[in-house]
Every structure is written in C-alpha cells, then in structure tokens.
Amino acid sequence: xxxxxxxxxxxxxxxxxxxxxxxxxxxxxxxxxxxxxxxxxxxxxxxxxxxxxxxxxxxxxxxxxxxxxxxxxxxxxxxxxxxxxxxxxxxxxxxxxxxxxxxxxxxxxxxxxxxxxxxxxxxxxxxxxxxxxxxxxxxxxxxxxxxxxxxxxxxxxxxxxxxxxxxxxxxxxxxxxxxxxxxxxxxxxxxxxxxxxxxxxxxxxxxxxxxxxxxxxxxxxxx
Amino acid sequence: xxxxxxxxxxxxxxxxxxxxxxxxxxxxxxxxxxxxxxxxxxxxxxxxxxxxxxxxxxxxxxxxxxxxxxxxxxxxxxxxxxxxxxxxxxxxxxxxxxxxxxxxxxxxxxxxxxxxxxxxxxxxxxxxxxxxxxxxxxxxxxxxxxxxxxxxxxxxxxxxxxxxxxxxxxxxxxxxxxxxxxxxxxxxxxxxxxxxxxxxxxxxxxxxxxxxxxxxxxxxxxxxxxxxxxxxxxxxxxxxxxxxxxx
Numbered sequence: 001x002x003x004x005x006x007x008x009x010x011x012x013x014x015x016x017x018x019x020x021x022x023x024x025x026x027x028x029x030x031x032x033x034x035x036x037x038x039x040x041x042x043x044x045x046x047x048x049x050x051x052x053x054x055x056x057x058x059x060x061x062x063x064x065x066x067x068x069x070x071x072x073x074x075x076x077x078x079x080x081x082x083x084x085x086x087x088x089x090x091x092x093x094x095x096x097x098x099x100x101x102x103x104x105x106x107x108x109x110x111x112x113x114x115x116x117x118x119x120x121x122x123x124x125x126x127x128x129x130x131x132x133x134x135x136x137x138x139x140x141x142x143x144x145x146x147x148x149x150x151x152x153x154x155x156x157x158x159x160x161x162x163x164x165x166x167x168x169x170x171x172x173x174x175x176x177x178x179x180x181x182x183x184x185x186x187x188x189x190x191x192x193x194x195x196x197x198x199x200x201x202x203x204x205x206x207x208x209x210x211x212x213x214x215x216x217x218x219x220x221x222x223x
Numbered sequence: 224x225x226x227x228x229x230x231x232x233x234x235x236x237x238x239x240x241x242x243x244x245x246x247x248x249x250x251x252x253x254x255x256x257x258x259x260x261x262x263x264x265x266x267x268x269x270x271x272x273x274x275x276x277x278x279x280x281x282x283x284x285x286x287x288x289x290x291x292x293x294x295x296x297x298x299x300x301x302x303x304x305x306x307x308x309x310x311x312x313x314x315x316x317x318x319x320x321x322x323x324x325x326x327x328x329x330x331x332x333x334x335x336x337x338x339x340x341x342x343x344x345x346x347x348x349x350x351x352x353x354x355x356x357x358x359x360x361x362x363x364x365x366x367x368x369x370x371x372x373x374x375x376x377x378x379x380x381x382x383x384x385x386x387x388x389x390x391x392x393x394x395x396x397x398x399x400x401x402x403x404x405x406x407x408x409x410x411x412x413x414x415x416x417x418x419x420x421x422x423x424x425x426x427x428x429x430x431x432x433x434x435x436x437x438x439x440x441x442x443x444x445x446x447x448x449x450x451x452x453x454x455x456x457x458x459x460x461x462x463x464x465x466x467x468x469x470x
Contacts, residue, residue, distance in 0.1 A: 050429045072437065080433040086380055087426040090373075092352040099443050104435030109443050134379050152434060 001026060001156055001184065002047060002078075007056035009042055016042050017053070020208045024156065024186060029178075031195040032188045034205030040188045041083070043208075044158045047186075048080055061155075076105050079154030083161045085141035086134070094120070094136075094144050095129040101152040119151045123177060139170035146177070157185035163194050229280045229347035236278035237348045240452040241357035244345040247459035252338045254463040261326065263466045264333035270462050271340030278348050285343060292339050293332070300328050351375045356442055369440070373424075381420055388412055 002024040009017040016039035024030060032040050045051040046058065049071025058065045060074050082088045091097035098119060099112040107115065120128055123143055136144060142162065149157065163171045175197045178185070189195050195202065230237070255267050275285060309323030346354065355372045359365065392408065399405055428436075 045429070048429075048433055050432065072432075072435070075433050076435050078433075080430070082426065082430050082433075084426065087423065088430045090376055090427055090431070092350070092376070096352075096443055100431075100436075100441075101434040103441035103443070104437065109441075109445075112443065134376075148434065 001028075001061060003057075003059040004043075004046070005057040005059070007043075007046060007058070008054045009039070009046065009051065010054060017046075018209055020056070022203075022208050024184060026184055028184050028201055029199045030186050031199040031202040032186055032205070033190075033195070033202055038205040039209075040205060041160055043205075044080070044160060044186065044188060047158065048075065048078065076101070076152050077155045079149035079152060079157045081145055081149050081157065081159045081162055083164065085138070085145045088145040088148060089133040089136075089141060092132060093129065094125075094131045094133060094147075097133055097144065098148050098151045101148060105152060115151050116147075119147045123147050123150070124173075138165050139167060142166060142170065142174070146174070150181075154183070157183050158188075159185060160188045161190070162187070163189060163191045227350060228284060229278075229343060230350045232279055232348065234278045234348075235451055236274055236344065238451070239345075239349075239455055240446050240448050241349045241353045242361055242446055243448070243452045243456045244349060245354065245357055245361065247455055248341055248345045250463050251341050251459055254466050255334050255337050255341075258334070258466055259330070261330055261333070264330055264337065267337040267466055268333065268340070270459070271337060271344045274344035275340060278344060280343075280348065285340075288343060289336060289339065292335060296328075296332050296335055299331060303328050353446075357446065359440070359442065360446060365440075377420070377423070377427075380423070381416060384419060385412070385416055388415065 002022070004020060004022040007017050007020040007022075008015065009020075016037075020039075020043065022043065032043070034040050042051060046053050047060070049058075049065060049068065061077065063070070065071055065074065089097050091100060095113070095116055098116040099109075102112040102115045103109070116129065120126055123146065125140075125143060125147060128140075128144065131140075133141070133144065142165075146162075162174060166174065171191070171194060175194060178198045187195065187199055251267075251270065255264065258264055258267070275282075304320045304324035305318055307321050307324030307327055309321035311319045312322045312325070313320040349357075352372070352375075355368055355375075358371070359368045389412070392412070397408060
C-alpha cells in the first residue's frame with residue numbers, strides 16, 4: 001500500500017532520514033519506534049505529502065506521488081491522527097468537525113450527517129453532535145479526533161502518539177476500537193504496553209535508515 | 224473567557240436568522256451614528272432595550288459590558304464641556320462649562336449606548352459560528368470570513384496557553400514589578416505566544432489538508448427565513464426611517 005524508497009530528509013544541515021526504506025502491506029499494523037527526534041513524525045508527514053523529501057521515491061496505492069495534487073488524491077484514503085487534538089478539531093461543534101472530511105470528499109450535507117451519526121455511534125459517542133469541541137475533555141477530544149478521521153472511510157491510518165495524555169480507561173478504549181477495526185495502520189508511540197496490544201509488527205527508525213553515520217548527531221543529542 | 228455569554232439563551236431573539244440580525248444591526252447603527260438630534264437618539268434606545276428585554280439575557284452582564292464602553296465615554300465628559308465653544312452655563316474659576324459641549328456629550332453617550340446595546344441584543348445573541356455562516360452566505364469574501372472564524376476559534380486555545388505559561392512563570396517565583404526584568408519577561412511571553420501560534424496555525428493547516436481541505440469550506444446548516452425574521456427586518460428598517468425623518 002505504501003512504499004518509500006531511499007528517502008533523504010534534513011532540517012537545515014541535520015539529516016533526520018538518510019536512505020530510509022519503508023513499506024506497508026495490507027493487514028499490517030506496524031509500530032514505529034524510536035527515540036524523540038529520530039524522524040518518526042517527519043516520516044509520517046512525508047507519507048501524507050506535508051513535507052517533501054530531498055531525495056527518494058514515495059509510492060502510495062501503486063502510484064508514485066510527487067506533486068500536491070498527487071497527495072490530495074490519497075489524503076482521503078489515509079487517515080492521519082495528529083498528536084495534539086486541538087490542531088485537528090477546529091470547528092465549533094463535533095457534528096461540523098466530523099462532517100468536515102466527508103464534505104471535502106464531495107458528500108452532500110445529508111450524507112455527511114448520516115456518516116457523522118454512524119461514526120459517532122461506532123465509537124460510542126452518541127449524542128456528542130452538538131457538543132462544543134474546545135470544551136471536551138482530553139480523552140473525548142482524542143476520540144472525536146479519531147471520529148473525524150474514520151468518517152472519511154480511510155483504508156489505512158497513521159496514528160501519531162495517540163495515547164499521550166490519555167488516562168487508562170480511554171487508552172483501553174482506544175485499543176479496543178483499533179483491535180475491532182479491520183484497518184491497517186502505522187502507530188507512532190512510546191507506550192509499549194499499548195503497542196503490544198494493538199500491533200502485529202514493530203520497526204525502529206534505526207532499522208529503517210540504512211545509512212547509520214548520518215544519524216550520529218541525533219544520537220549524541222539524545223544521549 | 225466567555226465570548227459567547229449572551230448566545231446561550233433560547234428566546235425568539237436568539238432564534239432569529241443571523242443574516243437578518245447582521246443587516247438590521249448595520250442599518251440601525253449607521254442611522255443612529257448619522258443622526259444629529261438628541262430626541263431621536265433617546266428614542267433610538269427603545270429598539271435595543273426592547274430586544275434585550277425580550278431576549279432575557281442577564282441584565283447584570285449587559286450593564287457590565289456597558290460600563291466598559293461608558294468608561295471611555297467618561298473621558299469625553301471630562302474634556303469636551305470645557306473646550307467646546309458655546310454659551311457658558313457654569314464657571315469654576317478659569318474653567319467654563321459650555322452648553323453646546325454638554326449637549327454634544329449627551330448626544331454621543333446616547334448614540335454609543337444605543338449602538339452597543341443593539342450589537343449585544345442582536346449579534347451577541349447569536350453563536351459566532353452562525354454569524355460566520357451568515358457572513359459567507361451574504362457574499363462577504365472568504366478570506367475575511369475565515370480570518371474572523373479562526374480568530375474566534377483559537378483565541379481560547381491561545382488564552383489557555385498564555386495562562387499555562389504565566390502559571391509556570393509564577394511557580395518559578397516570578398512577581399510583577401516595575402522593573403526591566405518584568406518588562407523583559409513579558410516581552411518573552413508575548414514573543415513565545417506568537418511563535419507558538421504560528422506553529423499551531425501550520426499544524427492546523429496540515430491537519431485540514433489531511434482531511435481533504437482544498438481552500439473551500441462547505442456549509443452543513445443552511446439558514447431559513449421565517450415569519451419572525453421578516454418581522455424584525457421590517458421593524459428595524461421602519462424604525463430607522465422614522466429616526467431619520469422625524470426630527
């Protein structure tokens with residue numbers, strides 16, 4: 001589904017990704033592990049076309065993706081859950097926020113409202129439609145963010161630290177939701193317990209970067 | 224922060240079509256602002272006062288808002304009666320109070336209060352997002368509408384961030400004083416807020432793009448004009464005409 005070949009990416013003079021290779025196949029539930037600053041989020045942003053690599057190929061759903069329109073095609077099919085729910089939820093009510101994606105995909109407002117109802121019901125968030133997004137609790141914000149992503153019926157998910165700041169009960173619920181879904185996903189997380197419960201593969205950023213030398217500055221920084 | 228503190232009720236004023244409210248407020252405000260007659264300005268107060276009474280919003284909160292506006296108007300009362308040329312009605316030593324100055328102050332006070340009360344009664348009783356919808360339905364340029372909307376949505380988040388930073392500063396022993404250290408600290412605080420807001424705005428755009436955003440907002444609810452909306456529209460226009468013609 002996703003194939004990255006020989007990706008190079010740097011911030012100023014510091015290479016975060018150097019010769020990275022990465023693939024996601026149907027059924028994969030991959031945990032992406034690595035210390036802070038090792039390029040996990042960068043990698044996920046390259047997949048979504050939010051960052052452009054200096055060199056290398058990004059192939060998604062069987063096609064090479066280079067330009068903004070190439071990536072616009074895939075954004076409905078890959079659901080991206082951001083680290084901070086306040087970045088994701090920007091509409092005043094839950095209804096409008098969850099409907100935002102489906103409306104962008106060209107659904108009518110009737111269809112969009114039906115999708116919102118079904119998605120919220122599937123996440124046991126019935127009755128949240130008229131709640132004000134910025135007044136939700138941290139856990140509710142996370143689940144509603146997930147609803148906004150699932151409402152687009154993605155084929156694959158990218159979850160960036162979905163458990164950060166969540167209490168045990170909400171973390172547990174998130175694990176259940178993921179396990180019950182049939183989706184493939186890439187999970188970026190430092191929560192090893194959560195990773196064990198929800199993934200069937202794990203890779204480290206060290207594994208993915210073939211060239212070890214360019215990574216040195218990061219390691220010395222972390223140490 | 225309660226930006227929408229008047230919007231939470233459920234009276235017929237709250238339920239009016241926001242498009243009508245915006246037009247009515249605009250027409251009324253322009254007429255009141257142009258008007259030069261004291262009596263007409265006093266009569267103009269009837270319109271917002273009646274609406275506020277009908278909306279059932281907390282009078283205490285309304286007075287608190289008015290107090291803020293009138294604090295500025297107080298400055299006019301301090302200066303204009305003494306400096307505006309006209310008939311002297313009272314003198315204290317070298318200072319002379321002029322009749323025309325007093326009347327001008329009174330006129331400005333009546334006008335400002337009438338306009339502010341109308342804004343509270345009509346715009347304040349709508350949710351910001353429905354006003355945003357109304358503006359985009361009325362053909363206001365998208366960029367302006369988006370700017371207005373995002374300011375509203377993220378003021379709350381930035382305000383929270385500001386309080387978190389301030390708390391963190393206090394926990395480390397920061398006290399406000401009149402010295403360079405305090406000024407510098409506040410400058411840093413404002414600086415980091417700007418930087419963080421900028422970063423956040425970039426993350427928001429990224430998150431929106433990931434959900435298929437291509438520069439266009441689609442609207443879920445559409446406004447519908449009902450009997451009451453036509454009534455309010457007609458009343459406000461009629462009342463404005465009366466104010467214009469009567470004096």
